[in-house]
Amino acid sequence: MSEYVQKLMAQVKAKNPSEPEFHQAVQEVAESLDTVLQKHPEYRAAKILERIVEPERVVMFRVPWMDDQGEVQINRGFRIQMNSAIGPYKGGLRFHPSVNVGILKFLAFEQVFKNSLTSLPLGGGKGGSDFDPKGKSEHEVMRFCQSFMTELFRHIGPDVDVPAGDIGVGGREIGYLFGQYKRLTREFTGVLTGKGLNWGGSLIRPEATGYGVVYFTEEMLKVKGQTIAGKTVAVSGFGNVAWGAVSKVNQMGGTVVTLSGPDGFIYDKNGVKGEKVDYMLELRASANDRVKDYADKFKVEFFPGKRPWGVKVNVALPCATQNELDENDAKELVKNGCQCVCEGANMPTTLDGLKVFQEAGILYAPGKASNAGGVATSGLEMTQNSMRLPWSREEVDQRLHQIMKNIHHTCVETAERFGAKGNYVIGANIAGFLKVANAMLDQGLV
Ligand code: NDP
Numbered sequence: 242m243s244e245y246v247q248k249l250m251a252q253v254k255a256k257n258p259s260e261p262e263f264h265q266a267v268q269e270v271a272e273s274l275d276t277v278l279q280k281h282p283e284y285r286a287a288k289i290l291e292r293i294v295e296p297e298r299v300v301m302f303r304v305p306w307m308d309d310q311g312e313v314q315i316n317r318g319f320r321i322q323m324n325s326a327i328g329p330y331k332g333g334l335r336f337h338p339s340v341n342v343g344i345l346k347f348l349a350f351e352q353v354f355k356n357s358l359t360s361l362p363l364g365g366g367k368g369g370s371d372f373d374p375k376g377k378s379e380h381e382v383m384r385f386c387q388s389f390m391t392e393l394f395r396h397i398g399p400d401v402d403v404p405a406g407d408i409g410v411g412g413r414e415i416g417y418l419f420g421q422y423k424r425l426t427r428e429f430t431g432v433l434t435g436k437g438l439n440w441g442g443s444l445i446r447p448e449a450t451g452y453g454v455v456y457f458t459e460e461m462l463k464v465k466g467q468t469i470a471g472k473t474v475a476v477s478g479f480g481n482v483a484w485g486a487v488s489k490v491n492q493m494g495g496t497v498v499t500l501s502g503p504d505g506f507i508y509d510k511n512g513v514k515g516e517k518v519d520y521m522l523e524l525r526a527s528a529n530d531r532v533k534d535y536a537d538k539f540k541v542e543f544f545p546g547k548r549p550w551g552v553k554v555n556v557a558l559p560c561a562t563q564n565e566l567d568e569n570d571a572k573e574l575v576k577n578g579c580q581c582v583c584e585g586a587n588m589p590t591t592l593d594g595l596k597v598f599q600e601a602g603i604l605y606a607p608g609k610a611s612n613a614g615g616v617a618t619s620g621l622e623m624t625q626n627s628m629r630l631p632w633s634r635e636e637v638d639q640r641l642h643q644i645m646k647n648i649h650h651t652c653v654e655t656a657e658r659f660g661a662k663g664n665y666v667i668g669a670n671i672a673g674f675l676k677v678a679n680a681m682l683d684q685g686l687v
C-alpha cells in the first residue's frame with residue numbers, strides 16, 4: 242500500500258468509524274488506483290478520490306407502520322446519494338435486518354464505478370431499510386412500502402434518483418413503492434426500475450443480473466479458449482440473481498450443482514434444472530430464508546450451516562451477499578481446481594479471499610464489473626420509459642449481452658494499459674474511476 246493510500250484509508254476510517262464494509266470497498270478501489278493517481282497528479286490535486294468517498298447526500302428517516310396485530314413498528318429508512326457526476330443517482334433498495342449506513346455506503350460506492358462501467362449515463366446511489374421481510378404478511382409488506390415511500394418520494398425523481406430492487410426488494414415491493422409514489426406526486430414516470438411489464442417495466446430486467454454474470458463468465462472463459470458448456474458450477478444464494486444465473490448457465494450447457502441460503506447449502510449432482518429452477522422462485526417468494534426445503538422436495542443432500550465453496554467445480558458464482566467467501570473458502574476452491582470466479586453479489590469475496598485468487602492466477606471478476614447487467618438493464622428500462630416505447634425481449638437481451646461484452650473488453654484493455662494484464666479488479670476500478678473523475682474535473686469543484 243502506498244503512502245497516499247495509507248493516508249486516505251486512515252482518514253476514511255477516522256471519519257467513518259464502525260463501517261467495516263465501507264472501508265473494505267474503498268481500500269480495494271484505492272489500491273487499484275495507485276498507478277493512475279501517480280501518473281495523473283491532476284486527480285490528486287483536485288482531491289477527486291477524497292471527494293468520491295464522501296456521499297453527496299445521505300438521507301435517513303423514520304418508517305412507522307402497523308403490523309397485523311395492530312402493534313406499531315418503527316424501522317429506519319435510508320438513501321445514499323453517492324455521486325451524480327455522470328447521471329442521476331441510480332441503485333437498488335435493500336430490505337434486510339442487517340442494513341445500516343455503512344453497508345449502504347459500501348454498496349453506493351461500488352455502484353458509482355459499476356454504473357460508470359455500463360457506459361450508460363447513470364450516477365450512483367443505494368438505499369433501503371433494516372425492515373425484515375421474513376415472515377411478514379402481504380399486507381404488512383405493503384404498509385411498510387407505503388410508509389417508506391411517504392418519506393422517500395421527496396428525495397427521488399426520474400431525473401434525480403431512480404431506485405430499484407436489491408436483497409429483499411423484488412417486483413412486488415417495487416409495485417407498492419411505485420403506487421405510493423404516484424399517489425403522492427400525481428405523476429406516472431420512470432422513477433423506479435424493475436417495474437411490472439404492464440406499467441413501464443422492461444422485459445429481461447428480472448433475469449438481467451444473473452444473465453449478465455453468465456455472459457461475463459463466458460467472455461472470461463473465452464480468453465482461455467473455453468466455454469461454459471460442460472462445466473460444473475457452484476452458485477450461492479437462491480434469490481433473484483442466483484435464479485437468473487442458474488437459468489443462463491443451463492441455457493449455455495453448464496450444470497449448476499449448488500444453491501445456498503442462510504441455513505446452509507444443497508448439493509444437487511444432477512443439476513438445478515427444469516422445474517427446480519422454477520421452484521427457486523417459490524423459495525424466494527416464501528420469505529422463509531431456507532434452502533433446505535429444496536433438498537427435502539428434490540431428495541438431494543443438504544449441508545446445514547455450510548457454504549458451497551468446498552465442492553469440486555470448474556466455476557463459482559457467488560450470488561448471495563457480501564463477504565460470503567473468505568480466504569479459506571478461496572483456498573478450497575483453488576485446491577479443488579476451480580478456474581473461474583465471477584461475482585453476482587456485491588463484494589461477496591473478502592480482501593484476503595481476493596488475494597488467494599489473484600496469487601493462484603485464476604480468472605476472477607469483481608461484482609462491480611460482472612453483476613452490472615442488472616443496473617444496465619435498469620438503464621435500458623429508463624430509456625424505454627423516456628421514449629414511451631417498450632422493446633422486445635430479443636432487443637433488450639441483445640443490448641444486455643453487448644453491454645456485458647463491452648464491460649469485459651474495457652476491463653481487459655484497461656488492465657493491460659496500466660500494466661496489470663489479466664487483473665479484472667484493477668481494470669474495472671480504473672475504467673470506472675476515470676469516467677467519473679474526468680466528469681468531476683469538467684464540472685468544477687462539486
Ligand atoms: P434476493 O433477496 O433475491 O436474494 C438474496 C439471497 O441472499 C437470498 O438467498 C438471501 O437469503 C441471501 N442472503 C441475504 N442476506 C444474507 C446474509 N446476511 N447471509 C446469508 N445469506 C443472505 O436478492 P438479490 O438476488 O437481488 O441479491 C443478491 C446479491 O446480488 C446482493 O449482493 C445484491 O446486492 C446483488 N445484486 C443484485 C442485483 C439485482 O438486480 N437484484 C444487481 C446486482 C447485484 P435471505 O434473504 O433469505 O437471507
Ligand code: 2IT
Pocket residue numbers: 331332333334352355403404405406407434587612613615616617619
Ligand atoms: O446492485 C445493483 O446493481 C442492483 N441492486 C441493481 C440496481 C439497479 O438500479 O437496477
